[in-house]
Amino acid sequence: MHWLVLALALIPLPAMAEFFTLKGHGGPIMGIATAPDGRIATASFDNSVGLWSNRNPEWLEGHEAAVNSVAFNGRAIYSAGDDFTLRRWPGGDVVGQHKGKIVGLAASKTHVATASWDGTIGLWPEDGSAPQVLQVGSGVNAVTFSPDGTTLYSAGMDGTLRVWDVASGQETRRLIEHRFGINELVLNPVDNWIAYGAVDGVTRVLDLTTGDVRDFTLERRPILALALTPDRSLLAVGDGEGYIMVINTAEWRIAQDFRATLRGPVWALAFSADGQNLHAGGLDEAMYSWPVSALGDQAQMAAAEPSFLKDPDEMSNGERQFARKCSICHSLTPDGQRRAGPTLHGIFGRKAGTLPGYFYSDTLQDSDIIWNDETINALFDQGPDHYIPGSKMPMQRITQASDRDDLITFLRSATTPENETGGNQ
Known part of the structure; x- marks a missing residue:
């Protein structure tokens, strides 16, 4: 035996x-x-x-x-x-x-x-x-x-x-x-x-x-x-x-x-x-x-709520606009967090289509756009499909000027490297 x-x-x-x-x-x-x-x-x-x-x-x-x-x-x-x-x-x-x-x-x-x-x-x-x-x-x-x-x-x-x-x-x-x-x-x-x-x-x-x-x-x-x-x-x-x-x-x-x-x-x-x-x-x-x-006895998916589903009452209006329009594709940190779009860290003063390591559309790579208050405002006022025809950015607009202003204020605060002073570069 x-x-x-x-x-x-x-x-x-x-x-x-x-x-x-x-x-x-x-x-x-x-x-x-x-x-x-x-x-x-x-x-x-x-x-x-x-x-x-x-x-x-x-x-x-x-x-x-x-x-x-x-x-x-x-x-x-x-x-x-x-x-x-x-x-x-x-x-x-x-x-x-x-x-x-x-x-x-x-x-x-x-x-x-x-x-x-x-x-x-x-x-x-x-x-x-x-x-x-x-x-x-x-x-x-x-x-x-x-x-x-x-x-x-x-x-x-x-x-x-x-x-x-x-x-x-x-x-x-x-x-x-x-x-x-x-x-x-x-x-x-x-x-x-x-x-x-x-x-x-x-x-x-x-x-x-x-x-x-x-x-x-x-x-x-x-x-x-x-x-x-x-x-x-x-x-x-x-x-x-x-x-x-x-x-x-x-x-x-x-x-x-x-x-x-x-x-x-x-x-x-x-x-x-x-x-x-x-x-x-x-x-x-x-x-x-x-x-x-x-099945059904373990943890659920998305147990931590994504930023774009965060309670709007817990955010400023500028952060709300970012969460709704930008956060699923873009991060605010230097490493980019493997998002669909390039990181927005340090975006003010950056020429469009130039962040190393990201696959941009030919339209953005060949553009003369410098990201600043005016160009970001125009992007969301007209919508990417009109402002940059041929861009990979999804079609969306922010129709209220005050909402665009609040988004820009939030982005300037959240994306400017700590050793820089803000303002257009």
């Missing part, structure tokens, strides 16, 4: 699932992907991709705007975002480009597919041959391949779930005509069903053999993320109100439904390669991962 005990002791036990976070991004987590070897990739509003091995990050930087989606394909990693580009890592080479934001990615052995708000789907061959552009006519939110890569499913703003033949680039079938836009898709090719989540909160599973539909819609909207465990036993659903619902797909029942984040939506979901953990991203600057066996 002692030999049996010894033999059992020598058998390695599986690692116990545990709660953990991946911290280091400077903006919300927009997309998550997992690789069979345990690596995790995170796409962030801070314009970067985090590649995590043993919870240590390697930063993949090159995008010029928020990164919305990321996917593993063998040893390669693909990412896409608000700068209209599809990039391949290592290297960050641009392998595809749209005329609008790319919000969804899928990879097969032969192609990478991109879903864009320009109303098209891009099919980019792995061998570098000529791509195909599939015309949809309205914004596309999600794409997914069949396992053999010959069929592509897509869904978008018009509420239509389409099927495409990859070889010909032709639409072959329409599975769903929903009244509201469809945001997310998950295909289960083994059991032959596809799940989708829509703007109106609808969460449904379509049996591709029988056409039967299972409905798991709750009173929360929109649906922003879907993920399936590797063994196909659990389907996770994230929504705009911060909840995660987990569906047991063997018994077709809701196994878990919990509030995952204190504030804001759940934008991204993915299961670990072994299926023991559920990873999630939202407004917080970290990815959260819960053991599947203890």
